[in-house]
Amino acid sequence: MNLNLTLVGQAISFAIFVWFCMKYVWPPVIAALEERSKKIADGLEAANRASRDLELAQEQAAQTLRESKEHAAEIIEQANKRANQMIDEAKEQVIADGKRLREAAQVEIEQDVVRAKEALRAQVSVLAYAGAEKILGATIDEKAHSEIVEQLAKEL
């Protein structure tokens, strides 16, 4: 058991090896290990998030579908209502128009009747005069008998 300089030599080479290992071997390997474990953790988390997202998306899709169905039903209902309304309006319009036309025609007819009566009345008095003249054979005083004639005409 000779203790000699080998001890110092061993200590020095040991120190150099430890230094080299500490500087050039340990950090890259441990960094890679940490990076990989982080990657795995990230991957697991991403998978979790994705499945949660998928669930959420499905729920949202169902929701949207339901909403759009409701919306469509609403639109159809409104359209129906509107159509009915339009039909009603059109009907009312037509009825009103018809009524107005009929009234206008009525008024015109009445006016025509009145006008015809007036014309007839005028001609009746002339005819009466002419008839009376012929019957009596003599001229009669127009002024004296006009009252009678007019009364006659009114009675027509």
Add this chain to the structure above:
Amino acid sequence: MAIESPTTSAYIQHHLQNLTFGQHPDGSWGIAHSAKAASEMGFWAIHLDTMAVSIALGVLFLWLFRMAAKKVSADTPSGLQNFVELMVEFVDGSVKETFHGKNKVIAPLALTIFVWVFLMNAMDLVPVDFLPVLANWVGVNLFGATDGHVYFKFVPTTDVNATLGMSLSVFALIIYYSIKVKGVSGFVGELTLQPFGKWMIPFNLLLEGVGLLAKPVSLALRLFGNLYAGELIFILIAVLPWGLQWALSVPWAIFHILIIVLQAFIFMMLTIVYLSMAHEEH
């Protein structure tokens, strides 16, 4: 038993002698050609075999891991990266279990200890004569050494200098972090004011000082003792008649795989534990 050794004990001693470079008593520098010459060199000598094998294994470890670390990616790993990640995760887990503070040194330190010590221990599984015979051939044919006087003890952790070199480095880190975390007064207080309070300071210092010094010594001697004993048994098996060798060598080698990994792991774990203790206030 390729090296022509006259006796069994000479064969065993030959295998337990390091290739030592240092200053001879007569003042000249060179490689010791006998165990006696090596021990006469005193402290200012160096075991070339221990240094060469341990540095080669350390470089192999770092080269392998650096190659993987350069190409490392967070995508699906393959091949070498798998292996390196396995080791790093294992060590990182062990460190995080024991040490709860923030320290950039401990985890790479633990990885280096584990892999390096494992590789050095694993040299134990190389048949006991392969490398010494090769070294002998190289020594005799390329350097003109005397046949049988080239020593090559190729398991660095069976050299107490190697294990003590590491454990003293760890010891230095223990003291450094103790002082850094608790301050000089905190560290001194820890050594003197417990377990018996301020009226027993010398006794406390004795207890705690022994406890502190026992850490590097036990760390080094545990590893050294296990591997030295294991290697010795391999050598003893190699002395047996060749027909018996595999019958004993194979079971021992299989059992030794456990010891190799276990001792590397224990060295690493104790280092982590000691350093986390250095970070904790009492």
